[in-house]
């Protein structure tokens with residue numbers, strides 16, 4: 001059947017070029033890219049055309065523009081962008097682990113210029129990468145040499161590939177760990193070409209288990225800090241210094257995968273004992289590796305420190321080039337490491353430490369003030385202040401919980417799931433957790449007054465949607 005073109009409501013839909021010329025959409029082209037906007041305009045028009053075919057009435061140009069903006073907002077949500085962490089988990093892997101210190105973030109923001117990454121400014125010749133960061137790492141840990149790669153998984157792979165390929169690597173069955181994000185130590189060992197020799201049992205490994213496993217093919221003993229779990233009760237692992245003693249019988253390497261990379265003794269802040277890098281070096285480990293974004297509180301990175309002859313060998317291995325860290329990592333790590341020179345500075349300027357050591361009463365005060373402000377707003381949502389428990393996170397100190405305070409939000413009209421969804425849907429998404437049918441916002445991980453103001457706006461916006 002032939003339809004009269006003008007009576008077909010589909011033909012009333014605006015053209016793509018008219019929409020692109022519409023001022024509010026034109027502004028979006030600057031913010032995103034023309035291709036992205038075009039794709040969204042076309043798909044929105046397709047959807048409207050289908051709806052019109054099914055009998056929906058065309059409601060005018062402005063409504064098409066609104067529909068496009070709604071689609072754009074949905075699209076923008078998927079961009080990588082800042083969120084507010086109200087989970088109380090300080091090193092939250094899903095939220096990017098460590099929050100960078102301002103100094104580190106500022107240094108990165110200056111990378112819209114060139115930098116002296118690999119040039120010696122004295123001679124004008126090509127220089128060494130990572131020189132400054134490596135020197136800082138040696139100062140802080142007492143190690144002879146250091147090397148930086150993309151993450152700790154890469155650090156472990158590089159050490160094992162460069163130094164233990166085709167050799168046996170002895171590891172306790174109690175230390176064959178899996179870390180979130182599908183990193184499993186046995187896979188890493190396998191990839192490196194080293195042969196894994198498991199000793200002991202899940203809960204107990206003795207020094208004689210290692211002794212009995214040493215052969216002429218042994219390349220190393222790998223000791224792993226079980227950083228993301230804790231075996232309680234009848235359990236025993238051999239400390240690193242005892243493993244180092246075994247080197248008197250046979251030339252082998254002792255490698256310590258510390259994971260968290262504590263520089264300072266965490267007990268000084270009433271946190272559980274966590275082996276420090278310096279302790280491991282002093283005990284005689286040949287190589288120690290750890291992450292840059294756990295207890296360093298810096299960028300994602302894998303850090304190797306240890307004896308110069310072995311670090312040099314690692315640097316020369318072809319895999320080192322493939323796993324090398326970039327200038328963004330380098331800059332952020334350098335600025336973060338400097339903060340360890342002074343404990344006051346560390347707590348004030350490294351957000352990870354600021355959050356970890358924040359006293360309970362201070363958090364309670366902050367929560368109280370926010371609750372006061374919210375109570376003046378005549379909201380339908382029920383808002384209480386509650387005690388809660390924060391965690392270190394990032395696979396660090398699994399048994400440590402930190403007493404904290406937060407807001408618990410609930411409603412008779414909408415479910416906790418819905419409230420939590422609406423908080424995530426806010427301009428600056430707020431990530432909270434649900435407990436006893438209430439949405440809990442732990443204030444330990446909420447950064448400063450700026451985020452507190454945003455929390456208030458987010459709660460008000462959720463209230464408006466009931």
Ligand SMILES: *Cc1c(COP(=O)(O)O)cnc(C)c1O
Nearest residue numbers: 151152153225227258259260291
């Ligand atoms: C976290 C961790 C890793 C993995 O580190 P990434 O930096 O995430 O690659 C490896 N080993 C141990 C013991 C860890 O704690």
